[in-house]
Amino acid sequence: MRPRPTHWTRAFRARRTGSRTRRLLELHLAVIVLAAFVSMTALLVSYREVQNAAGEMRAHAAPAVQGVSATQLALLRAHQEAEVSVRFGIDEVVGAGARYEAQLSAAGQGLSRLSDVQIDGERGRGVLETVTGVLTSYSGSITPGTVKYVDDELMQRQKMSEAERQLNRPGTGVVPRLDVLQEHQMHRMTRISTLGPLQVTGWSVAELGFLVLTLTTLSALWLLRRRCGRSLDPWLLPTLLVAVALAVVPLWATAATQERLDAARRQLVRIEDTARDPLVRAGDTAREPDRLADAQQYVTRASTELRGGLAARSWQSWTYYGALGAGALVLLLPAAGLSRRLNADYYWRAG
Numbered sequence: 001m002r003p004r005p006t007h008w009t010r011a012f013r014a015r016r017t018g019s020r021t022r023r024l025l026e027l028h029l030a031v032i033v034l035a036a037f038v039s040m041t042a043l044l045v046s047y048r049e050v051q052n053a054a055g056e057m058r059a060h061a062a063p064a065v066q067g068v069s070a071t072q073l074a075l076l077r078a079h080q081e082a083e084v085s086v087r088f089g090i091d092e093v094v095g096a097g098a099r100y101e102a103q104l105s106a107a108g109q110g111l112s113r114l115s116d117v118q119i120d121g122e123r124g125r126g127v128l129e130t131v132t133g134v135l136t137s138y139s140g141s142i143t144p145g146t147v148k149y150v151d152d153e154l155m156q157r158q159k160m161s162e163a164e165r166q167l168n169r170p171g172t173g174v175v176p177r178l179d180v181l182q183e184h185q186m187h188r189m190t191r192i193s194t195l196g197p198l199q200v201t202g203w204s205v206a207e208l209g210f211l212v213l214t215l216t217t218l219s220a221l222w223l224l225r226r227r228c229g230r231s232l233d234p235w236l237l238p239t240l241l242v243a244v245a246l247a248v249v250p251l252w253a254t255a256a257t258q259e260r261l262d263a264a265r266r267q268l269v270r271i272e273d274t275a276r277d278p279l280v281r282a283g284d285t286a287r288e289p290d291r292l293a294d295a296q297q298y299v300t301r302a303s304t305e306l307r308g309g310l311a312a313r314s315w316q317s318w319t320y321y322g323a324l325g326a327g328a329l330v331l332l333l334p335a336a337g338l339s340r341r342l343n344a345d346y347y348w349r350a351g
């Protein structure tokens with residue numbers, strides 16, 4: 001027959017049960033704090049990376065790709081207008097014509113802007129310096145062909161042919177050099193606008209951390225209810241709600257930003273394909289007189305739409321700071337709530 005428990009044995013069992021409960025509460029607290037710290041660090045870094053990518057795309061990558069395509073088309077259009085002026089005898093009156101001057105001026109302005117926004121580093125700056133020099137030589141060839149030698153067909157043809165080679169000669173011409181710059185920029189733009197393996201890993205760690213945090217908080221609530229007589233804890237319940245919000249809202253904002261980046265990347269690929277279209281570059285004014293002009297209009301229209309699509313959303317910046325504040329709550333609320341149970345009324349509640 002088991003001995004009847006005395007006052008002292010009941011106290012000992014209560015302390016032993018309380019000791020187990022205390023260790024469980026301490027374990028829950030450690031897991032919650034660790035999971036909150038890891039998940040918040042991964043979330044803030046990953047979210048900031050996506051926002052930085054959107055800013056880089058908006059400020060440099062998209063204008064750089066658009067600028068190269070627009071400059072190439074302006075140069076091709078300028079040369080086309082010069083050829084039209086020679087073919088129809090306009091050069092005998094006004095030289096290469098106002099349209100040629102306007103397109104060449106647009107190309108020069110495009111090169112100036114590219115020096116500020118190009119994303120190919122020192123290599124890109126070197127290409128632009130070379131292109132500027134070759135473009136000066138191009139102007140030095142085409143101007144005599146449309147102004148000085150209007151009465152000398154042989155010299156005029158030679159100067160126009162020389163200008164065309166400086167513009168389109170494979171490897172060393174202005175347009176092929178810009179093609180090389182554009183190819184490098186497209187690779188860089190793709191890396192900027194694509195969610196890389198490190199970013200995917202960061203978001204996976206963040207979401208897994210929030211899952212662990214949520215499950216551990218639920219377990220702590222159950223533990224307080226079963227062993228400490230607390231049906232609802234005013235500290236852990238907000239922790240649960242904030243953790244769920246952190247797992248959903250920043251991820252949704254990132255998905256929205258990434259969707260805009262994907263759309264911008266597809267638009268830039270179409271712009272680049274339009275500028276590289278062989279029929280556009282052929283510049284056959286007899287069969288395709290308006291194709292080059294249509295390509296220019298498309299690039300201008302698409303670039304305007306792209307700038308609107310990449311415009312910064314203020315709420316996404318506030319999401320970062322909101323997540324930062326919510327992360328502080330996720331760390332402080334469970335620490336305060338469980339510490340209160342451990343240090344204030346734990347012993348007489350436990351068991």
